Amino acid sequence: MTHGCRTLLVVAAIAVGTIPALAQDVDWRLHNLDLAGSRFAETEQITPENAHLLQPRWLFQHGVIDGVSNQTTPVIVDGIMYVTDSRGSVYAVNAADGHLLWLYDVTELLGGGRQQGYVFRHRGVTYDDGVVYSAAGSFMFALDAKTGEPLEGFGEGGQASVILDVLKPQYADVDTAISMGYWFTSAPQIHNGVLYVGSTRSESRIPGGHVLAIDAKTGEVLWHFNTVPQSEADQGWDIAGPTWVGGGREGGGIWETPSIDPELNMMYVAVGNPFGDSTLRAGLNLFSDSIVALSLDTGQLQWYYQLVHHDVWDYDNGQQPILFDMQVDGQPVKALAQANKNSWLYILDRETGNPVHPIIETPVPTETETEGEQPWPTQPIPHKANGDRMEPVSPVFPLDIPPEHAAGKRLVEQYTPLGQDIIFAPGMGGGASYGPIAYSPDTGLLYVNAIDRPFNAGRGPKGYFSAYDPTTGELVWRQIFEGYGQGGAVVTKGGVVFVGTGSNIAGYFFAYDARTGEELWRYNTGSGIYASPAVYMVDGEEFVTVASGGGSRGRRGGDLILSFALPSQ
Numbered sequence: 317m318t319h320g321c322r323t324l325l326v327v328a329a330i331a332v333g334t335i336p337a338l339a340q341d342v343d344w345r346l347h348n349l350d351l352a353g354s355r356f357a358e359t360e361q362i363t364p365e366n367a368h369l370l371q372p373r374w375l376f377q378h379g380v381i382d383g384v385s386n387q388t389t390p391v392i393v394d395g396i397m398y399v400t401d402s403r404g405s406v407y408a409v410n411a412a413d414g415h416l417l418w419l420y421d422v423t424e425l426l427g428g429g430r431q432q433g434y435v436f437r438h439r440g441v442t443y444d445d446g447v448v449y450s451a452a453g454s455f456m457f458a459l460d461a462k463t464g465e466p467l468e469g470f471g472e473g474g475q476a477s478v479i480l481d482v483l484k485p486q487y488a489d490v491d492t493a494i495s496m497g498y499w500f501t502s503a504p505q506i507h508n509g510v511l512y513v514g515s516t517r518s519e520s521r522i523p524g525g526h527v528l529a530i531d532a533k534t535g536e537v538l539w540h541f542n543t544v545p546q547s548e549a550d551q552g553w554d555i556a557g558p559t560w561v562g563g564g565r566e567g568g569g570i571w572e573t574p575s576i577d578p579e580l581n582m583m584y585v586a587v588g589n590p591f592g593d594s595t596l597r598a599g600l601n602l603f604s605d606s607i608v609a610l611s612l613d614t615g616q617l618q619w620y621y622q623l624v625h626h627d628v629w630d631y632d633n634g635q636q637p638i639l640f641d642m643q644v645d646g647q648p649v650k651a652l653a654q655a656n657k658n659s660w661l662y663i664l665d666r667e668t669g670n671p672v673h674p675i676i677e678t679p680v681p682t683e684t685e686t687e688g689e690q691p692w693p694t695q696p697i698p699h700k701a702n703g704d705r706m707e708p709v710s711p712v713f714p715l716d717i718p719p720e721h722a723a724g725k726r727l728v729e730q731y732t733p734l735g736q737d738i739i740f741a742p743g744m745g746g747g748a749s750y751g752p753i754a755y756s757p758d759t760g761l762l763y764v765n766a767i768d769r770p771f772n773a774g775r776g777p778k779g780y781f782s783a784y785d786p787t788t789g790e791l792v793w794r795q796i797f798e799g800y801g802q803g804g805a806v807v808t809k810g811g812v813v814f815v816g817t818g819s820n821i822a823g824y825f826f827a828y829d830a831r832t833g834e835e836l837w838r839y840n841t842g843s844g845i846y847a848s849p850a851v852y853m854v855d856g857e858e859f860v861t862v863a864s865g866g867g868s869r870g871r872r873g874g875d876l877i878l879s880f881a882l883p884s885q
Contacts (some may be wrong), residue, residue: 341851344392345443347503348804349850351576352639355754357851360810361858362882367812367827367836368449369882373859374414376877378407378835385818385846386865387750387803389440389503391448391460392852397879399863401852404438404452408464412433412854414879418464425475426453439572439750439785439847440503442511444532451500452584453494454479454493455532469534479515482526486546497522501750502572502636505583506532507612512583514570519644523594524550527585527608530613539615543603556602567591568604571750572636577650580667582609582618586633586654594628595688601626607637607654607662609669618764619669623656625692628734631658631742634750635804642760644701644787651786653755655748655764658730659708659741660698663786673789674699674708680731684700691733700789707791709748710780710801714741714770721774743771751804751848755786759830762786763813765801779817781805781826783833785840793833797824804848806860812836814860818844823864823874826847843874857881 339724342359362370378505391398397411403426410419441450447467450457456476466474479493479500490496493515504513515522524544530537544565545553567590575584588603590597605624607878610617624631637654652666663672677694684691698706710731717739725737732740746769754763761783769777779780779801782794799819806812813830816823823845827837841864849862859881865874 332850340853340856342858343394344390344850344852346505346778347391347440347442347573348636348848351505351507351578353573353575353636353752354638354640355752355804355806355830356756357806358850359808359853359858362808362812363810364812364829364834364836365672366882367669370839370860370880371880371883372839373881375879376407376409376414377875379875380405380875381865381875384437385844386876387437387439388863389848389849390861390863390877391441391443391849392850393443395854396461397861397877398443398448398453399443399784400438400450401875402437402449404450406441406448406457406459406464408461409877411852411859411879414877417866418872420459420464421451421458422457429582437501439501441823442503442506443745444506444742447532449504449506449511449532451502451504454499454515456511456535457506458535471535476530478528478530478535479526481537482528482540490661491641498526502570505574505576507576507578509533510538510612512574512576514524514585515526516569516571516572516588521566522569523565527570527574527610527615532769533616541608541610541615541617543570543585543608544590551615552603553560559600559602561598562596564597571632571634572752575608575637575639576612577639577666579652581612582666583612584609584639584652584666586635586637586639588625588634589627589630589632595686595778596624596627598690600625600692602779606631607633607664609666621662621664621669623654623662623696624658625695628691628730629658630744631656631747635752638753638755638762640755640757640786642787644672649691651668653753653762654707654785655766657742657747657749659710659712659747659766661706661709661762661764661784662698662883663789671698672786673701674703681729681733684733685735686733687732695731698789700840702788706789709764709766709782710746710768711741714739714773715768716775717770718774720757725772739770739772741770742767743769743773745769746777749802754805754807756807756830758811759787760811761792761830763805763807763815765803765805766883767801776819781815781828795826795828795833795835798845800844802846806849807850808851812860814849815849816841816844816845816849816862816864818866823866825862839880840880841874841876843876857884
């Protein structure tokens with residue numbers, strides 16, 4: 317059911333720790349702030365000393381409570397916030413008080429968020445040069461940022477059927493991209509007038525995920541790359557083709573936004589899991605579960621690194637790769653980090669794709685109950701600079717299983733082939749999900765949210781929020797809480813890191829000291845937080861904002877966008 321849009325202005329009555337009135341704005345223009353996906357906000361008003369004073373300043377309700385959690389990350393430019401609901405409709409609100417300015421409704425176009433048996437989800441928009449871009453359903457939309465009107469000249473009436481444009485030459489009888497299982501879940505990236513986006517979905521029989529480069533003025537597809545090459549006509553066939561044996565070549569969707577390094581002229585895409593009967597796809601199954609680096613101009617493959625071989629556990633890459641620079645043994649390193657649903661954190665040199673610290677091909681169980689299955693005998697396990705195995709972002713062996721539930725079942729090692737009555741960790745819904753990593757150049761730490769949810773666990777999930785030193789691979793601090801650690805974090809120049817958690821009964825929004833991990837503040841939003849926060853300033857005042865609301869797997873529904881700030885003068 318869709319209700320009217322509502323806004324509540326929360327008036328702060330406390331004057332303690334008030335903020336200075338500086339006429340300054342700090343924007344959040346791209347999905348994860350910048351091309352690198354750093355999620356590092358250059359704001360300093362909120363600090364470890366005053367974060368406990370944070371109050372809800374306003375909330376906005378878009379009125380859409382579907383069977384999918386509220387996953388949008390707000391984009392804020394020139395005092396206007398742009399958010400989406402799970403169907404992909406776009407809302408512009410005043411970032412200072414939450415009042416609705418305009419709405420672009422795609423409900424009718426996208427069948428109320430459901431088509432061909434699929435339920436859409438949406439994680440936000442991106443902004444460039446007065447235009448808001450949104451990838452929803454299987455379309456790319458371009459909207460005037462001030463009015464919400466579709467951009468004339470972009471596709472047909474402001475919407476471009478970009479996935480269908482790519483599929484048609486090979487699948488002439490296809491009328492809609494969604495009929496083949498293709499749609500978008502992520503916001504596009506944009507650089508120099510070109511949009512970059514990946515199509516999902518891995519839990520479908522799609523013949524590979526497509527990375528698209530799209531002209532931001534016209535909606536024309538400039539080039540595309542298939543993550544699971546289907547024939548010799550597809551780039552990368554010579555590498556990936558022989559790694560699929562038995563006829564199956566499905567999956568490899570792209571769940572989140574690409575990252576871009578303009579100096580290297582490269583973009584980086586995190587590819588999802590293979591799909592289908594594992595007995596029909598013997599081999600590594602490239603480029604599934606890989607980080608793929610492509611040239612910005614042409615989409616030519618530069619390098620790849622596979623994080624999981626021959627995946628049968630749904631251990632895919634759900635988040636945007638994060639790019640950052642650091643010093644290792646006195647030498648500069650252009651790094652990339654990716655946390656996987658297998659609970660391991662991978663740190664690569666983004667120029668070459670080589671590991672910064674050892675990643676060791678480690679023998680894993682291969683005895684299987686499935687006739688004809690050929691499990692891969694090793695998996696790449698990250699190690700620290702000193703050679704010890706890294707601490708995973710969440711447990712890789714099932715813990716805290718209720719004894720009555722464990723009776724008659726086997727607790728098995730990670731990467732054990734699937735079978736009857738086994739419990740393993742992480743399960744399909746565990747590890748690091750779509751929530752992005754944050755990086756602070758001030759602390760030098762990566763901040764990773766993850767889920768401890770073993771397969772067939774007999775208990776609820778726990779959130780693991782961790783800070784790692786990427787120069788050594790060491791775990792620096794960790795907070796563990798009840799519920800899903802699914803959304804990403806944001807860290808500020810002021811030394812505070814924010815993250816949310818989701819459960820059936822609550823959705824706590826936390827502030828931690830970015831250096832020490834000390835909890836500074838928490839707020840119960842009333843429904844689970846499965847989204848990633850953003851930080852911005854309007855008229856000299858710093859806000860932190862997050863979407864709250866579950867909607868599936870028994871979660872309490874919700875449609876809130878909340879913004880918090882220090883008490884006003």
